[in-house]
Amino acid sequence: MNTVLIIQSLISGIMMGSVYALLGVGFSLTWGVMKVIHISHAAFGLLGAFLAYSLLQFWGMDPILSLIVSVPLLFFLACLIYHFLIRPITQAKEVIVASMILTFGIAIILENLMLLIWSPDPRLLTISYTSKVLVLGTLYFQYPRMAGFLLSAVGVLVIHFFLKKTYTGKAVRAAWQQPEAAQLYGVNLSRISMITFGLAVSSAGAGGVGMAFLYSFEPHTHNLWLIYLFLVVIVGGVGNVLGAALAGLIIGVITGLSLAFLPYQWVNLLTFGLLMVILVIRPHGLFKGEV
Amino acid sequence: MVSFQTKSNRLVFGALILLVALGVFPWLGPPVYFISLLFTVFLYVILATSWNLIGGYAGYLSFGHVAFFGIGAYATALMMKWLNLSPFWTILSSIPAGGVAGLIAVIIGYPCLRLRGPYFAVITFCFAFVVDLGIKNLDIFGGPEGLWLKSMDLPIDVIRSILFEVMMVIMVLAIAFSVWTSRSKFGAGLRAIKEDEEVAQTMSINAPKLKIQAFALSAFFPGMAGGVYAYNLTYIHADIVFDIMISILIVLMALFGGGGTWLGPIIGAVVLTLVNEGLSTFVRAEFARIIYGCLFIGVIIFMPNGIMEFFKRGQREPSG
Numbered sequence: 140m141n142t143v144l145i146i147q148s149l150i151s152g153i154m155m156g157s158v159y160a161l162l163g164v165g166f167s168l169t170w171g172v173m174k175v176i177h178i179s180h181a182a183f184g185l186l187g188a189f190l191a192y193s194l195l196q197f198w199g200m201d202p203i204l205s206l207i208v209s210v211p212l213l214f215f216l217a218c219l220i221y222h223f224l225i226r227p228i229t230q231a232k233e234v235i236v237a238s239m240i241l242t243f244g245i246a247i248i249l250e251n252l253m254l255l256i257w258s259p260d261p262r263l264l265t266i267s268y269t270s271k272v273l274v275l276g277t278l279y280f281q282y283p284r285m286a287g288f289l290l291s292a293v294g295v296l297v298i299h300f301f302l303k304k305t306y307t308g309k310a311v312r313a314a315w316q317q318p319e320a321a322q323l324y325g326v327n328l329s330r331i332s333m334i335t336f337g338l339a340v341s342s343a344g345a346g347g348v349g350m351a352f353l354y355s356f357e358p359h360t361h362n363l364w365l366i367y368l369f370l371v372v373i374v375g376g377v378g379n380v381l382g383a384a385l386a387g388l389i390i391g392v393i394t395g396l397s398l399a400f401l402p403y404q405w406v407n408l409l410t411f412g413l414l415m416v417i418l419v420i421r422p423h424g425l426f427k428g429e430v
Numbered sequence: 431m432v433s434f435q436t437k438s439n440r441l442v443f444g445a446l447i448l449l450v451a452l453g454v455f456p457w458l459g460p461p462v463y464f465i466s467l468l469f470t471v472f473l474y475v476i477l478a479t480s481w482n483l484i485g486g487y488a489g490y491l492s493f494g495h496v497a498f499f500g501i502g503a504y505a506t507a508l509m510m511k512w513l514n515l516s517p518f519w520t521i522l523s524s525i526p527a528g529g530v531a532g533l534i535a536v537i538i539g540y541p542c543l544r545l546r547g548p549y550f551a552v553i554t555f556c557f558a559f560v561v562d563l564g565i566k567n568l569d570i571f572g573g574p575e576g577l578w579l580k581s582m583d584l585p586i587d588v589i590r591s592i593l594f595e596v597m598m599v600i601m602v603l604a605i606a607f608s609v610w611t612s613r614s615k616f617g618a619g620l621r622a623i624k625e626d627e628e629v630a631q632t633m634s635i636n637a638p639k640l641k642i643q644a645f646a647l648s649a650f651f652p653g654m655a656g657g658v659y660a661y662n663l664t665y666i667h668a669d670i671v672f673d674i675m676i677s678i679l680i681v682l683m684a685l686f687g688g689g690g691t692w693l694g695p696i697i698g699a700v701v702l703t704l705v706n707e708g709l710s711t712f713v714r715a716e717f718a719r720i721i722y723g724c725l726f727i728g729v730i731i732f733m734p735n736g737i738m739e740f741f742k743r744g745q746r747e748p749s750g
Contacts, residue, residue: 244726
């Protein structure tokens, strides 16, 4: 075992983990605040990745800049979906089950739309700096991964401060903790839910771009991402933004370290096995906390 | 009471006639398409009916039920390969294959059934993924190449008809068990768990034991069906028998027909399988799936309590 290899995998693990965190934060929020398990969350992330891919392909737009286009687009789309599809079922007796099946339907539709538009070929974001590496002593940092890391760090922090500092963000937290009391104090629950859902879906889009910096993707990839979402939420605790961020990092480090010693498929198996164990031992997350 | 008796007798009689008709059907030399269509219908009736034991009666929604189907398929294929079974024994080996699925359900059900609501749904969802990945990456299970099964030395339409009958028998067994459950003390216990598990416990219902039993049985029938399915297809691959779509489809079928009754999942499975087959016959695959996705949404929004409730409500409304 050599130390450089371990430190190197630790670094790449942290970079991967930050992206998982950004992808998972919104999923955690929708589950926590709205009691909706949003199965198509990863599919929206993938949509963000494909939009970035096409904008890069046709206009040479940098993937991070492309978020200026895709984030508002996804936010708008999410508001429509919330208004017409999600809101009608939030009154149902078993919201969680209904929401899982409903959003699975949305995921199928999105997946097949992406298949029609972008075909099933695996894609890779090839940017001018894809193969560039920053070398510091014996360690090296790949530029795309650093871009993904920065994007995710900024994204998670923005969501965190939005929830802690802004009025709307505080209303979201209030709605999560005490829905009835929040309503008494004049919080419009359905408006708050719409904002939460829009925010979650657009953060998924950004997280999808982050994932595209790391891995190749095709229209079916969202199924695999979905498991990472569950992992982030279960480890971090439902509705817990900082918990999700921390969980993302932990999962990233575990993946990074095990990638150094195991073949890729086994790493997935290991992480999902871990998920099942955590679910059984600590179903409400490893950390205590709130939104 | 008398009228109930005659009504139920008439139902049993009608069901018998239907079964005999279905049993004779493949021997009359109909187009292959209809045999395989009915075979698929039987398969989904089995899957939805057995899912209903744990999901419908007990209210524990398993989102990974395809795992047991796939485990059964692989168990049969491997038994055939390792023990060099004759066709007769291969068909019978679907019984131990169901047993393997049931045993695995007991093992994972023991810790998982302590989780409630969404957490149970999530863990079963992930369980199916773990099994899928594990099988794809282990060479003894054929790895990413999948497994071939040796077919019988008989004309192809005879093979098809035999397996059709076997699948039908499993379906009848699953439905009979479901009907029995809905009328038995066992089923009453499961319903009590669905209503309120704590109260059920205080009424001296052994909830953990009942849940494990229901979960194991709801894995047993899909395991058997998986074995027969594998033998019919003669080739299995993890992507086919562990398709996550099947898991969700089972839940949707049971809910569409109305979970918690024995008839609901049958209606759901028949209707949705026919719709699915119809769509994929006439429309391009991607469009078919998009329409299917819309169907998921429509069912949940317009009939959250199932199609049976939907029509009952429609009848009741005029009278207030």
